């Protein structure tokens with residue numbers, strides 16, 4: 001995964017929170033450390049479990065509230081990979097998700113794949129496409145070739 005354009009360090013992220021007028025709490029710092037250490041997409045439940053592994057008293061609602069705040073100031077974003085809950089990760093360079101409807105494998109797609117879609121949707125419909133938010137569903141090579 002290429003984190004171009006991402007907030008790469010916890011300190012940078014904390015600086016962004018401060019300049020947005022937010023308060024730095026130990027739990028916020030911990031959650032940012034967890035998000036920075038592992039760039040995979042995780043659900044709020046998974047992130048709460050990771051926080052609680054270090055700090056057992058933190059409630060799920062706290063994790064949820066912090067994620068909402070981080071998303072509001074643009075540090076974190078979420079996406080939906082077909083069924084199942086939304087997953088969160090630090091905001092990275094724009095990318096899309098290709099999700100296999102058969103086995104659930106997710107492929108992170110290069111943003112160049114969506115350039116034409118974004119341009120044409122804007123030109124024809126005045127519609128601004130966000131290719132990251134929802135996954136493009138289909139079948140991966142492995143599952144597609146089973147039927148072929």
Ligand SMILES: [Zn+2]
Pocket residue numbers: 078079080086133
């Ligand atoms: Zn959403």
Ligand SMILES: [Zn+2]
Pocket residue numbers: 100101102103104105139140141142143144
């Ligand atoms: Zn598959």
Ligand SMILES: [Zn+2]
Pocket residue numbers: 041079089095096097108
């Ligand atoms: Zn992603």
